[in-house]
Amino acid sequence: MYLAPLGSLLTLALVAVGQDVSIAAVEKAFFAANLPTNLSIVFKPTALIEVSLPQATGPPILLHAGIHVPRNDTAGPPTFHVVGDVGEGPFVVATVDPDAPTPQDPTEAQVRHFLGGNFFNHGGLLVNATPAVSNWRQPTPPAGSPPHHYTFLLFKQSLEFATQTLVDSTTDVDNFNISAFASAVHLGNPFAGTFMLVAPEPTT
Ligand SMILES: *[C@@H]1O[C@H](CO)[C@@H](O)[C@H](O)[C@H]1NC(C)=O
Ligand SMILES: *[C@@H]1O[C@H](CO)[C@@H](O)[C@H](O)[C@H]1NC(C)=O
Numbered sequence: 001m002y003l004a005p006l007g008s009l010l011t012l013a014l015v016a017v018g019q020d021v022s023i024a025a026v027e028k029a030f031f032a033a034n035l036p037t038n039l040s041i042v043f044k045p046t047a048l049i050e051v052s053l054p055q056a057t058g059p060p061i062l063l064h065a066g067i068h069v070p071r072n073d074t075a076g077p078p079t080f081h082v083v084g085d086v087g088e089g090p091f092v093v094a095t096v097d098p099d100a101p102t103p104q105d106p107t108e109a110q111v112r113h114f115l116g117g118n119f120f121n122h123g124g125l126l127v128n129a130t131p132a133v134s135n136w137r138q139p140t141p142p143a144g145s146p147p148h149h150y151t152f153l154l155f156k157q158s159l160e161f162a163t164q165t166l167v168d169s170t171t172d173v174d175n176f177n178i179s180a181f182a183s184a185v186h187l188g189n190p191f192a193g194t195f196m197l198v199a200p201e202p203t204t
């Protein structure tokens with residue numbers, strides 16, 4: 001009988017419960033959820049973004065595309081890693097909710113849950129050298145709604161992003177449009193992404 005070394009068993013366990021490991025699987029999950037259409041984006045990922053949600057106790061939750069995360073575990077703020085030969089940056093990270101207030105009637109969509117630039121690649125860890133444009137906003141899908149798709153997108157930062165005046169920390173987070181924003185500030189298409197599904201807090 002072949003006994004696998006402990007290390008490879010641990011690796012298998014991480015693959016099963018951890019972050020995204022396959023660009024093709026991420027792309028498939030985005031298309032299965034209709035996210036490229038719903039967000040009006042071209043999604044042809046060439047790298048992986050790893051999103052970690054810190055927890056009050058215990059290890060962080062590592063996202064993979066389509067994971068369900070309890071709302072109470074999404075306080076964040078998340079940290080980001082990039083996997084791939086992507087250079088040192090700078091990069092822009094955006095998180096949007098296309099399903100607000102409900103996927104059936106998304107009159108407030110997209111809601112901007114995070115927008116930050118000047119992220120630099122420190123051995124995979126993305127560290128932002130300037131404050132975020134929009135700080136992390138915890139998901140709050142309203143009671144009765146199906147789960148929302150909180151979608152993280154990673155872009156190469158353009159020169160125009162640094163001088164953009166379309167969005168600042170006081171701009172309403174509702175009715176944002178990542179496609180229109182990316183186009184206006186010449187971000188191009190996202191080169192990595194992932195998403196989590198968060199349902200309303202259970203009521204008693
Ligand atoms: C919800 O989150 C808060 C803050 O992280 C934590 O103190 C609390 O125990 C959590 N409640 C549940 C039911 O998990
Ligand atoms: C996203 O696409 C699906 C499938 O076409 C649709 O049912 C859903 O309502 C869409 N969501 C939004 C917010 O447009």
Ligand SMILES: *[C@@H]1O[C@H](CO)[C@@H](O)[C@H](O)[C@H]1NC(C)=O
Binds near residue numbers: 109
């Ligand atoms: C967002 O902007 C794109 C153009 O970049 C447009 O096609 C799309 O309809 C807009 N989405 C929303 C929800 O307004």
